[in-house]
Structures are given as structure tokens and as C-alpha cells.
Amino acid sequence: MSKFSKFMKANKTVKKNERYAATKSLCGENGKPLEWEFRHISAKESDMIRDECMKEIPVAGKFGAFRQKLDASKYIHRLIAASVVEPDLFDTELQDSYGVCTPYDLLYAMVDDPGEYNDLAAFVQKLNGFDVSFEDKVEEAKN
Numbered sequence: 199m200s201k202f203s204k205f206m207k208a209n210k211t212v213k214k215n216e217r218y219a220a221t222k223s224l225c226g227e228n229g230k231p232l233e234w235e236f237r238h239i240s241a242k243e244s245d246m247i248r249d250e251c252m253k254e255i256p257v258a259g260k261f262g263a264f265r266q267k268l269d270a271s272k273y274i275h276r277l278i279a280a281s282v283v284e285p286d287l288f289d290t291e292l293q294d295s296y297g298v299c300t301p302y303d304l305l306y307a308m309v310d311d312p313g314e315y316n317d318l319a320a321f322v323q324k325l326n327g328f329d330v331s332f333e334d335k336v337e338e339a340k341n
Contacts, residue, residue: 213238215283216325220318221309235284236325239277244326247276278322279305 219231257263287301
């Protein structure tokens with residue numbers, strides 16, 4: 199038996215998909231909001247999304263010098279879209295029904311209430327392990 203046997207992949211817990219009613223404006227026959235299915239994304243997927251959301255910002259006073267800055271709003275939006283399993287945001291029929299051409303625009307079209315969108319963002323962030331704020335970490339470090 200390996201000294202690392204407890205760290206083998208077979209012992210790794212697989213995070214299950216979760217359901218969440220992303221908006222009250224899409225209801226089933228029973229009048230209750232439709233639940234969407236969300237998946238946990240990997241750290242590698244998160245890094246790829248983060249890389250897509252970086253932008254070059256010119257450094258003041260240094261001609262030709264740039265620094266990278268994360269477009270946090272774009273990152274959260276892409277994180278949500280990557281986490282959605284159902285409905286399929288890549289489905290062209292669904293996109294056509296809303297008159298949009300990308301899964302990202304479809305997400306905004308389907309969840310168009312800002313409060314609901316913020317709640318959805320909070321749910322997806324928590325699902326993906328971003329459930330402790332930076333301020334909470336600072337307080338914990340102080341104690």
C-alpha cells in the first residue's frame with residue numbers, strides 16, 4: 199500500500215451538481231420558478247476563464263508599459279455561464295428565441311433582473327468555493 203493511498207483520486211469526493219431557481223420570470227406549469235442545474239468547475243477551468251477576462255491597462259507615466267487587470271464582472275458572468283448545465287446556454291434554438299447569439303448574452307437575457315442576477319452570482323460563487331470573503335479572511339487572520 200502506498201504512503202499516499204489516502205490522496206489517490208479514488209478517495210476524492212466528487213462535487214454533485216446543484217439546482218437553483220435563477221429567475222422568478224421563468225415558471226413551470228405549477229407556477230413555481232424553474233430550477234436550473236449548475237456544476238462545480240475545476241480550478242483549471244477557472245484559470246482559463248480568468249485569463250480570458252484579463253485586460254491590459256496602461257501604466258500612468260510609463261509610455262508603452264501595461265499591467266494586467268481582471269475584469270471581475272466579466273469573470274463572474276463567464277463563471278456563471280460555465281457552471282450552467284441546464285438550460286443549455288449553447289443551444290441555438292434557445293438563443294434564437296431570445297434573439298441573441300452567444301451563451302453569455304443568453305444568460306443576461308434570461309436573468310434580466312439585476313437583483314436576481316446578483317443572487318445567482320452569489321450562488322455560483324459559493325458553489326465554486328468562493329464562499330468566504332476577503333474581509334472574512336482578514337478577520338480570521340487577526341484572531
